[in-house]
Amino acid sequence: MQENAIIRAVTSIDVARAAGVSQSAVSRAFSPGSSISARTKQKVLAAAASLGYRPNRIPAIMLSGRSYMVGVVIGGLENPFYATALERLATALQESGLQVLLMHVDDALTLDSALDRLVSYRIDAIVTSLAIGSKSVVQALSQLRLPVVCFNSSHVGPWISTVNSNNHGAGLVAAHLLGQRGVQRPLWLAGPVRNSASRARGKGFCQGLRVAGLAPALTRMQGNDTYDSGYDAIACLRKQGIRPDGIFSSNDMMACGAIDALRECMDLQCPRDVVIMGYDNIPQAAWRSYDLTSFDQHTEHMVARAMELLDEALGTKDSPLSRTYIVDAQLIERGSTGSGQ
Amino acid sequence: MQENAIIRAVTSIDVARAAGVSQSAVSRAFSPGSSISARTKQKVLAAAASLGYRPNRIPAIMLSGRSYMVGVVIGGLENPFYATALERLATALQESGLQVLLMHVDDALTLDSALDRLVSYRIDAIVTSLAIGSKSVVQALSQLRLPVVCFNSSHVGPWISTVNSNNHGAGLVAAHLLGQRGVQRPLWLAGPVRNSASRARGKGFCQGLRVAGLAPALTRMQGNDTYDSGYDAIACLRKQGIRPDGIFSSNDMMACGAIDALRECMDLQCPRDVVIMGYDNIPQAAWRSYDLTSFDQHTEHMVARAMELLDEALGTKDSPLSRTYIVDAQLIERGSTGSGQ
Incomplete structure (x- = not known):
C-alpha cells in the first residue's frame, strides 16, 4: 500500500520540478493544441515517464466545458465500408487531439437512441453515419448547442452539417x-x-x-x-x-x-x-x-471535410453551423x- | 441568449421538483445499476425530458473515481471478424451501463501507444484485441491498477485477463x-x-x-x-x-x-x-x-466471458485479476x- 500511495501521489508539480519547467508548461505539454516548444514538451514527457505521472483530463473538462471527446455513433459495421470509414475517422480525430466516445446502435439508421447517454459525458460534438430520425433530436441538438456532422444524410437543421458523396x-x-x-x-x-x-x-x-x-x-x-x-x-x-x-x-x-x-x-x-x-x-x-x-x-476526403466542419463548429461555439459538402465519388x-x- | 441561459440552467433540483421526488432519486435514475423503482425512474425521466435536462457524469467521475468508461483499443477493422467483434463488444458494454472510449491504432498488434491518452480520461478498464507489446506496458498497468481484458493474447501479468479461442x-x-x-x-x-x-x-x-x-x-x-x-x-x-x-x-x-x-x-x-x-x-x-x-x-461467448472478467475486476478493484478463459471454436x-x- 505504501508503494501504491507514492505512485498515486505523483502530481504535475512533481513533474514540473523534475523537468525544471513551470507547472503551466506541464499542463500545456498534455493539452492538445497548446503552445509549447518541442524541446520543453520533450523534457516534460521524459520527466512524466520516469515518475509514472499521467495527466487527468477530468478537472479541465469541468473548468472549460470542453472534453475533447467526440461522440461517434455508428451501426452496420458488417459492411466493410463503414468499418474502414470508422478507422479513418477515429485516426483523424485522434490526430487532432480528440478522443472517440463510441456509441453503437443496432438500428443502423437512427441517431435518436444514442443521444441521451452520449451527452452526459459532455462531448464536444457528434459525428455519425446514421440519419437523424426525428424532429425531437434536431430540437435537442439545438437546445444542447451540440454540433453534429453527418455522413450521407439528407437532414438539415441548425447545428447539423453534412458531408455527402455525390x-x-x-x-x-x-x-x-x-x-x-x-x-x-x-x-x-x-x-x-x-x-x-x-x-x-x-x-x-x-x-x-x-x-x-x-x-x-x-x-x-x-x-x-x-x-x-x-x-x-x-x-x-x-x-x-x-x-x-x-x-x-x-x-x-x-x-x-x-x-x-x-x-x-x-x-x-x-x-x-x-x-x-x-x-x-x-x-x-x-x-x-x-x-x-x-x-x-473517397472516405479520406470525406473525413477530411468532416474534420474541417468540426474545427469550424468548435471554433464558433456560440453560433450554429449548418453546411453541406459534396465529395465526388470516383468510378x-x-x-x-x-x-x- | 436569454433563452439559452434558461435551458442551460436546468438542474437535477428542477427535475426533482417537477417529478415530486428527491434529488437523490434523480441522481439514481441516471446512474447505471442504482437501486430505484421502475415507477420513480419513469417519473424522473419524464420530468427530465419535458425540462430538457441532461445529466452530467463528470462530477460523479471526480468524486467516485469511476467513469463507467472502458477503453477499447482496436486495429485491423478491414478484417470483418474484428468489425463484428467490436459491434458485439460495444453493445455488451453499453447494455451494462458502460461507455466505450475507442482508440484505434494503426499497428494492429500493440497496445502500448494507446495507453497514455486513454488513461487521462480515468477509464475504469481496457478491453483489447491487440497484444501487449512490452514489459513497460505491463508495469504501467500495475502502477495504474488498471484491469485489462485481452482477446486471443498470450500475455499474462497482474491486472491482465485473457479470453482466447481454443x-x-x-x-x-x-x-x-x-x-x-x-x-x-x-x-x-x-x-x-x-x-x-x-x-x-x-x-x-x-x-x-x-x-x-x-x-x-x-x-x-x-x-x-x-x-x-x-x-x-x-x-x-x-x-x-x-x-x-x-x-x-x-x-x-x-x-x-x-x-x-x-x-x-x-x-x-x-x-x-x-x-x-x-x-x-x-x-x-x-x-x-x-x-x-x-x-x-463464437465472439458472443467470448464477449460474454470478457464482460464477466470486467465485472469481477471492477468489483475487486484493489486486487489484481489475472485469469484466462478458453472458448471452443465451432467447425x-x-x-x-x-x-x-
Missing part, C-alpha cells in the same frame, strides 16, 4: 456507362427506402437512363444493403423470367450477392452476359471472384463491366 | 478433417509470426498431422492475414511447382485469397482438387464464391471441404 452524380455516370456497354434491360438494385443516399443514387441513375432512352426498360428491385438481399433479388427475378443485362447496385455488398446469384441461378457470367457495378469500393470488390466495378466514395472500373486489367 | 484445439480438428478427406500434401498458411493465436493454430495443426502421419509432407507459407497475402502465397507455390491438396489457413481472409489464386493461377477447384478451411467464420466465408469451411470463434463445414449443402 450520390446523384454517380447515378448519372452509372447510367452513362451501362449505355456505353449497349445495355438494353437495366436493373436498379436499390437499398432500403429510408436510406437517402440510395434514393439519390437511384434518382441519378433513372435520370441518366432517360437521357439514354433506356428508362422504359428499367426494372427495380429492393434490397436491404446486404449480400443476401442482392442474391435474393436476382433469384426472384429468375422466377419472374426477367433477365437483366446491366445492373447498378446501390452498394457493393448487394452487387456481390447479385453476381453469385447470376452465376448460380441464371448461369449468367459477368461481364459476358451482364455488366454490373456497385458503390463503396469495399475491399471485396477487388477480390478476384467479383472483380466489381464500383464507385469509391473504379474493373472486369464486371468489361473494363478489367 | 486455437490449438481447432488446429488439431483441422488436421483430423484433412486426414479424413485423404489429403496427402497439406499446406499451413500461417498468419504473422507475432500473432500468438496464429502460432497456436499452427502448433495444433502440426500436432494433428503428426498423429495422422502427414507431418513430413507439410508445406508452410507465411501470410499477413490479408486476402492479398493468401493469394500471393498460392501464386508463389505455383512457381515452385508445389500443388497442395489440403489447406488450413490461419484466417478466412487469406483463405479467400488462396481459393481465388488456386482457380486463377493453378486451375484447381475446391473441393474437387483441393480442400481448404479457414478461421473466424467471417460473412464472406458463406458467400457462394467461397463457400468456405471455417472455425467460428462450420461448407463446400470447400466437400461438406456443403
Whole structure:
C-alpha cells in the first residue's frame, strides 16, 4: 500500500520540478493544441515517464466545458465500408487531439437512441453515419448547442452539417456507362427506402437512363444493403423470367450477392452476359471472384471535410453551423463491366 | 441568449421538483445499476425530458473515481471478424451501463501507444484485441491498477485477463478433417509470426498431422492475414511447382485469397482438387464464391466471458485479476471441404 500511495501521489508539480519547467508548461505539454516548444514538451514527457505521472483530463473538462471527446455513433459495421470509414475517422480525430466516445446502435439508421447517454459525458460534438430520425433530436441538438456532422444524410437543421458523396452524380455516370456497354434491360438494385443516399443514387441513375432512352426498360428491385438481399433479388427475378443485362447496385455488398446469384441461378457470367457495378469500393470488390466495378466514395476526403466542419463548429461555439459538402465519388472500373486489367 | 441561459440552467433540483421526488432519486435514475423503482425512474425521466435536462457524469467521475468508461483499443477493422467483434463488444458494454472510449491504432498488434491518452480520461478498464507489446506496458498497468481484458493474447501479468479461442484445439480438428478427406500434401498458411493465436493454430495443426502421419509432407507459407497475402502465397507455390491438396489457413481472409489464386493461377477447384478451411467464420466465408469451411470463434461467448472478467475486476478493484478463459471454436463445414449443402 505504501508503494501504491507514492505512485498515486505523483502530481504535475512533481513533474514540473523534475523537468525544471513551470507547472503551466506541464499542463500545456498534455493539452492538445497548446503552445509549447518541442524541446520543453520533450523534457516534460521524459520527466512524466520516469515518475509514472499521467495527466487527468477530468478537472479541465469541468473548468472549460470542453472534453475533447467526440461522440461517434455508428451501426452496420458488417459492411466493410463503414468499418474502414470508422478507422479513418477515429485516426483523424485522434490526430487532432480528440478522443472517440463510441456509441453503437443496432438500428443502423437512427441517431435518436444514442443521444441521451452520449451527452452526459459532455462531448464536444457528434459525428455519425446514421440519419437523424426525428424532429425531437434536431430540437435537442439545438437546445444542447451540440454540433453534429453527418455522413450521407439528407437532414438539415441548425447545428447539423453534412458531408455527402455525390450520390446523384454517380447515378448519372452509372447510367452513362451501362449505355456505353449497349445495355438494353437495366436493373436498379436499390437499398432500403429510408436510406437517402440510395434514393439519390437511384434518382441519378433513372435520370441518366432517360437521357439514354433506356428508362422504359428499367426494372427495380429492393434490397436491404446486404449480400443476401442482392442474391435474393436476382433469384426472384429468375422466377419472374426477367433477365437483366446491366445492373447498378446501390452498394457493393448487394452487387456481390447479385453476381453469385447470376452465376448460380441464371448461369449468367459477368461481364459476358451482364455488366454490373456497385458503390463503396469495399475491399471485396477487388477480390478476384467479383472483380466489381464500383464507385469509391473517397472516405479520406470525406473525413477530411468532416474534420474541417468540426474545427469550424468548435471554433464558433456560440453560433450554429449548418453546411453541406459534396465529395465526388470516383468510378473504379474493373472486369464486371468489361473494363478489367 | 436569454433563452439559452434558461435551458442551460436546468438542474437535477428542477427535475426533482417537477417529478415530486428527491434529488437523490434523480441522481439514481441516471446512474447505471442504482437501486430505484421502475415507477420513480419513469417519473424522473419524464420530468427530465419535458425540462430538457441532461445529466452530467463528470462530477460523479471526480468524486467516485469511476467513469463507467472502458477503453477499447482496436486495429485491423478491414478484417470483418474484428468489425463484428467490436459491434458485439460495444453493445455488451453499453447494455451494462458502460461507455466505450475507442482508440484505434494503426499497428494492429500493440497496445502500448494507446495507453497514455486513454488513461487521462480515468477509464475504469481496457478491453483489447491487440497484444501487449512490452514489459513497460505491463508495469504501467500495475502502477495504474488498471484491469485489462485481452482477446486471443498470450500475455499474462497482474491486472491482465485473457479470453482466447481454443486455437490449438481447432488446429488439431483441422488436421483430423484433412486426414479424413485423404489429403496427402497439406499446406499451413500461417498468419504473422507475432500473432500468438496464429502460432497456436499452427502448433495444433502440426500436432494433428503428426498423429495422422502427414507431418513430413507439410508445406508452410507465411501470410499477413490479408486476402492479398493468401493469394500471393498460392501464386508463389505455383512457381515452385508445389500443388497442395489440403489447406488450413490461419484466417478466412487469406483463405479467400488462396481459393481465388488456386482457380486463377493453378486451375484447381475446391473441393474437387483441393480442400481448404479457414478461421473466424467471417460473412464472406458463406458467400457462394467461397463457400468456405471455417472455425467460428463464437465472439458472443467470448464477449460474454470478457464482460464477466470486467465485472469481477471492477468489483475487486484493489486486487489484481489475472485469469484466462478458453472458448471452443465451432467447425462450420461448407463446400470447400466437400461438406456443403
